[in-house]
Amino acid sequence: MTLLTIAIPVALAVAAAAVAAFIWAARTDQYEDLDTPPRRMLLDDPPLTGGGVASRGDGARGEDR
Amino acid sequence: MTVIAPHALDAASGCGCAHCGLPMPGGAPRAEGAPLFCCAGCDAAWHALHACGLGRYYELQRAAGQRANRPGERSSHAWLDHAEFTSRHVAVLGDGRRRAELRVDGIKCGACLWLLEALPRVEPGVLSSRVDLGRSAIVLEWDPSATSLGTVARRIASLGYGLRPLGSRASREEWRRQDRRWLVDLGVAGAIAGNVMAIAFALYGAQFAWMDVATRQFLQWLSVGLGALAVAWPGRIYLRNAWDAIRTGTPHMDVPIALALLAGLIGGAAMTVAERPGVYLESVAMLVFLLLAGRFVQFRQQRRARHELELICALVPQTAWLVGHDGTVTEVPAEALEPGQLVRVPAGEAAPADGTLVTESARVDMQLLTGESRPVLVRNGAAVHAGVRATDSPLELVVTARGEDTRAAAIARLVDEASARRPPVVEFANRIAGKFTVAVIALAAFTGIAWWFIDPVRMPGVVIAMLVVTCPCALGLATPLTMVASLGKAARAGILVRGADVLERLSCSGTLVLDKTGTVTEGTMRVACSAGDPHAIGLAASVERASVHPVARAIASIRGGVTDGQHEAAACLRASGVTEVPGRGIRGLVEDATVAVGTRAFMAEVGARPNPWFEATAARMEQGALSPTFVAVDGRVRAVLGVGDPVRPDASDLVRDFASRGWDVRLCSGDLPSLASRVGRTIGLPEGASRGGCSPEDKLAFVRGVVRRPVIMVGDGLNDLPAMAAADVGIAVRQGAQATIDRADVTLAGGGLAQVAALVDGAARTMRTVRVNFAISIAYNVVGAALAATGTISPLIAAIMMPLSGLTVTAVALRMPRFDAPRGSEVAR
Numbered sequence: 001m002t003l004l005t006i007a008i009p010v011a012l013a014v015a016a017a018a019v020a021a022f023i024w025a026a027r028t029d030q031y032e033d034l035d036t037p038p039r040r041m042l043l044d045d046p047p048l049t050g051g052g053v054a055s056r057g058d059g060a061r062g063e064d065r
Numbered sequence: 066m067t068v069i070a071p072h073a074l075d076a077a078s079g080c081g082c083a084h085c086g087l088p089m090p091g092g093a094p095r096a097e098g099a100p101l102f103c104c105a106g107c108d109a110a111w112h113a114l115h116a117c118g119l120g121r122y123y124e125l126q127r128a129a130g131q132r133a134n135r136p137g138e139r140s141s142h143a144w145l146d147h148a149e150f151t152s153r154h155v156a157v158l159g160d161g162r163r164r165a166e167l168r169v170d171g172i173k174c175g176a177c178l179w180l181l182e183a184l185p186r187v188e189p190g191v192l193s194s195r196v197d198l199g200r201s202a203i204v205l206e207w208d209p210s211a212t213s214l215g216t217v218a219r220r221i222a223s224l225g226y227g228l229r230p231l232g233s234r235a236s237r238e239e240w241r242r243q244d245r246r247w248l249v250d251l252g253v254a255g256a257i258a259g260n261v262m263a264i265a266f267a268l269y270g271a272q273f274a275w276m277d278v279a280t281r282q283f284l285q286w287l288s289v290g291l292g293a294l295a296v297a298w299p300g301r302i303y304l305r306n307a308w309d310a311i312r313t314g315t316p317h318m319d320v321p322i323a324l325a326l327l328a329g330l331i332g333g334a335a336m337t338v339a340e341r342p343g344v345y346l347e348s349v350a351m352l353v354f355l356l357l358a359g360r361f362v363q364f365r366q367q368r369r370a371r372h373e374l375e376l377i378c379a380l381v382p383q384t385a386w387l388v389g390h391d392g393t394v395t396e397v398p399a400e401a402l403e404p405g406q407l408v409r410v411p412a413g414e415a416a417p418a419d420g421t422l423v424t425e426s427a428r429v430d431m432q433l434l435t436g437e438s439r440p441v442l443v444r445n446g447a448a449v450h451a452g453v454r455a456t457d458s459p460l461e462l463v464v465t466a467r468g469e470d471t472r473a474a475a476i477a478r479l480v481d482e483a484s485a486r487r488p489p490v491v492e493f494a495n496r497i498a499g500k501f502t503v504a505v506i507a508l509a510a511f512t513g514i515a516w517w518f519i520d521p522v523r524m525p526g527v528v529i530a531m532l533v534v535t536c537p538c539a540l541g542l543a544t545p546l547t548m549v550a551s552l553g554k555a556a557r558a559g560i561l562v563r564g565a566d567v568l569e570r571l572s573c574s575g576t577l578v579l580d581k582t583g584t585v586t587e588g589t590m591r592v593a594c595s596a597g598d599p600h601a602i603g604l605a606a607s608v609e610r611a612s613v614h615p616v617a618r619a620i621a622s623i624r625g626g627v628t629d630g631q632h633e634a635a636a637c638l639r640a641s642g643v644t645e646v647p648g649r650g651i652r653g654l655v656e657d658a659t660v661a662v663g664t665r666a667f668m669a670e671v672g673a674r675p676n677p678w679f680e681a682t683a684a685r686m687e688q689g690a691l692s693p694t695f696v697a698v699d700g701r702v703r704a705v706l707g708v709g710d711p712v713r714p715d716a717s718d719l720v721r722d723f724a725s726r727g728w729d730v731r732l733c734s735g736d737l738p739s740l741a742s743r744v745g746r747t748i749g750l751p752e753g754a755s756r757g758g759c760s761p762e763d764k765l766a767f768v769r770g771v772v773r774r775p776v777i778m779v780g781d782g783l784n785d786l787p788a789m790a791a792a793d794v795g796i797a798v799r800q801g802a803q804a805t806i807d808r809a810d811v812t813l814a815g816g817g818l819a820q821v822a823a824l825v826d827g828a829a830r831t832m833r834t835v836r837v838n839f840a841i842s843i844a845y846n847v848v849g850a851a852l853a854a855t856g857t858i859s860p861l862i863a864a865i866m867m868p869l870s871g872l873t874v875t876a877v878a879l880r881m882p883r884f885d886a887p888r889g890s891e892v893a894r
Contacts, residue, residue, distance in 0.1 A: 004280060004283065004284075005283065008264075008283075008284075008287065012287075015256055015259075019253055022249075022252040022256075023249050023252065026252065027249070029241070029245070031248055032244075033197045033198075033199060035197070036178065036195075036196055036198045036199070039175045039178055039198065040178060040182070042175060043125065043176075043178060043179040
């Protein structure tokens with residue numbers, strides 16, 4: 001019983017955290033476009049020698065499909 | 066520069082243009098190692114990209130097997146900086162940056178994504194650029210002190226992409242906000258349902274193993290708390306809808322749902338307060354989640370359809386060429402036009418607003434508004450509506466109405482009104498699920514009371530077993546799952562269905578109404594057959610290339626199949642001194658030969674007389690709903706071309722197929738009655754089943770007046786839309802580059818009419834599966850309830866049985882047969 005009174009609230013707190021993370025993701029429009037990001041990730045640039053915007057994100061280079 | 070027709074380019078081989086990859090004109094001088102270009106635009110784009118260090122674009126697009134777009138025509142894009150456009154579409158961000166979302170035409174693969182998102186490196190002042198592939202949209206952020214949207218747009222256009230405005234920012238934001246709200250509600254409902262279910266399983270177990278009262282009470286209070294949260298947060302939609310329904314006295318299926326939710330919640334809380342075992346909350350939380358999931362899917366489909374609907378505006382140009390008092394022409398957003406202003410419509414483009422013709426006379430293509438396939442001659446003072454295309458020559462209009470006041474907008478409103486008047490189909494599932502829930506709660510209460518008198522000790526166990534075994538999971542899952550599975554399969558076959566209710570409406574036979582232009586026929590002028598000298602036909606093609614008239618375009622792009630490709634050499638020649646006589650024909654000089662192409666009257670004008678053989682051929686063409694066009698070289702008729710809007714090859718199969726299934730098939734066209742009945746005969750319709758000369762309102766009235774329901778309306782244009790909305794199911798045929806209006810319930814992305822039959826078959830199979838699933842879950846629930854009411858099964862057995870019914874239903878839904886379209890269809894987005 002005492003174990004449950006601790007374990008269940010902890011489990012619910014973890015669930016609440018997951019829900020909060022989901023709500024944050026939904027509210028910041030991360031579910032708006034599910035087509036582009038998977039491709040964008042594959043198109044990461046090699047590091048630029050000049051100025052300008054360096055590579056966006058830091059995913060692995062994966063253009064050799 | 067040598068002019069090369071597109072088909073000739075495709076056929077040729079050899080080294081291609083360094084930018085767009087098109088083969089180069091034969092015999093072009095080739096400098097060692099230097100890149101070659103087909104035109105100045107490609108040259109400029111290639112150098113611009115390399116100067117900015119974006120040469121990798123070519124690698125990426127080659128890897129994706131694509132070619133770069135050829136740079137578009139030079140346009141100033143000044144309308145993007147117009148005050149009216151700015152106020153509607155541009156957002157000012159906190160730090161003075163500007164943001165705008167535009168639709169981009171020409172995105173093909175990852176390389177385009179990469180290039181467009183690299184814009185900040187190419188164009189000074191652009192701060193960020195994000196592409197949304199699914200919606201072909203780009204979000205640009207820029208520094209207004211360093212650049213303007215027009216400048217950025219010119220750069221994008223020089224890379225070969227077209228830009229168009231998207232619908233208003235406010236409505237887009239509203240949809241996005243609603244989408245977010247649905248997602249959050251669904252996520253919360255899912256999390257609560259999962260947790261309440263886990264707790265409920267522990268409580269089921271308490272029936273067998275010993276559990277002290279304090280623990281049980283703790284668990285029960287937890288589930289009551291979570292259940293209350295589920296009803297109050299994600300479930301509030303049902304409560305609010307039900308309350309509105311009661312207040313306004315309009316019964317609604319949300320009333321029984323809200324009732325069930327509240328009854329379950331209060332019942333559960335009451336049992337807990339009385340320290341009796343009894344939980345209803347897992348059913349409550351599960352119901353909230355499953356019903357929300359169904360509605361969310363529906364909402365998403367609506368949103369996608371809405372987005373596609375924004376294309377309807379694209380049929381009417383979003384920009385206009387405004388003629389000033391001093392004769393200067395500037396490009397302004399169509400929204401900024403005022404009545405009384407003078408507007409120029411270039412040949413081949415559509416009018417941006419309703420207006421009165423100022424030009425002496427002009428030929429216009431009214432297909433969008435009336436369905437008439439042939440250009441019509443209008444005279445000074447005639448009304449020209451927005452969306453009407455100038456065919457031969459530019460024309461000028463005095464604006465009388467714009468935006469919401471145009472004829473096109475009026476038709477769009479007619480669509481809204483027609484769809485609002487269509488009786489709503491209360492979905493099979495919703496009709497049953499609400500009643501079912503109330504029945505279960507009542508049955509549980511009744512069983513509880515009965516067992517209170519029979520054996521009060523066993524009462525809680527029996528009630529719980531009853532509630533568990535009748536959990537509406539299977540029932541709630543059956544329809545949505547089957548529908549989603551079959552909608553997915555339809556989409557893979559190129560049939561985009563907007564909502565599950567569409568499949569329900571299609572499940573029995575009724576009346577099929579077909580539009581003519583663009584639906585039964587291909588909707589574009591084409592050379593369907595030819596007779597005579599292929600060389601002369603090639604010469605005709607090279608002369609016609611100078612014109613933008615639909616017939617001229619058809620002849621200029623004449624396909625190899627018509628003449629076995631023998632005309633191709635001559636089609637690449639250059640014509641000079643081309644003069645066009647509107648409505649009659651065209652003539653020019655090709656390699657010292659005088660070539661005249663046109664009607665019989667035009668032949669007489671140039672002094673050429675077709676011989677009897679050509680006359681006979683022409684007469685045969687006229688019988689086949691084609692217009693004969695003669696080709697004279699140096700004053701002698703050498704060939705005749707049958708130009709027309711050819712009937713799709715699968716149209717007569719469709720008619721035969723539907724007639725054999727007991728459907729009434731009708732043809733309803735905005736074109737001339739004689740043409741409509743001729744096409745009707747070609748596809749095998751009986752006399753009297755074809756109607757011509759129908760305005761959009763006539764079509765609407767026709768569909769409303771049909772006695773045998775359901776009515777399917779298949780169409781392609783704005784003029785069919787009101788009828789499509791009023792029909793039980795409106796099907797839009799999408800073809801090639803033509804923007805489709807996705808106000809329709811169903812869009813055939815593959816373009817083939819055979820898909821209509823595939824859809825009807827698939828719908829019948831889907832509904833059969835839905836009924837089978839319903840039968841399974843109801844039979845299961847009835848047997849289960851009976852066993853539970855008599856106390857035969859314990860809550861644990863019930864808990865084991867519950868997922869079994871869900872699994873059965875899932876298995877049945879997933880082996881749903883496919884929507885077989887006879888030919889391979891590509892799904893174009």
